[in-house]
């Protein structure tokens with residue numbers, strides 16, 4: 554399990570991801586976490602930067618989906634509608650099912666998929682278990698669900714074991 558916690562790539566934010574390079578390497582689909590990856594956990598607002606980013610990925614021929622552990626169906630559906638991308642909530646990441654369902658929905662195999670998320674134990678572990686390329690981003694907001702805050706303590710321990718300094722970018 555230890556190796557499955559290691560992200561393939563680390564960047565500060567989604568805007569630092571070289572999606573053209575991903576496409577060059579055969580990635581055709583991208584699964585993004587919602588809370589603290591695409592938008593801060595405590596808002597529903599979609600920035601123009603995010604809209605532009607989504608458009609840029611689509612223009613590059615990448616299929617994009619949101620996979621969230623959130624139980625707020627309306628919040629996830631609202632984002633799905635506003636960004637015009639496929640989305641699934643209550644994903645129970647790190648379970649593989651949600652990741653694989655999206656790949657199947659796109660008609661892609663796991664090795665054609667990239668996963669972007671801010672949490673090791675849900676996004677990165679789940680993406681790696683599903684056999685996808687994983688990209689860890691820094692959380693957008695310090696505001697988080699209480700359970701997530703506790704997981705951050707454990708996450709810090711594993712990041713240090715993996716010799717990963719989240720403040721450093723690029724891999």
Ligand SMILES: [Mg+2]
Pocket residue numbers: 586587588589590670671672
């Ligand atoms: Mg998140």
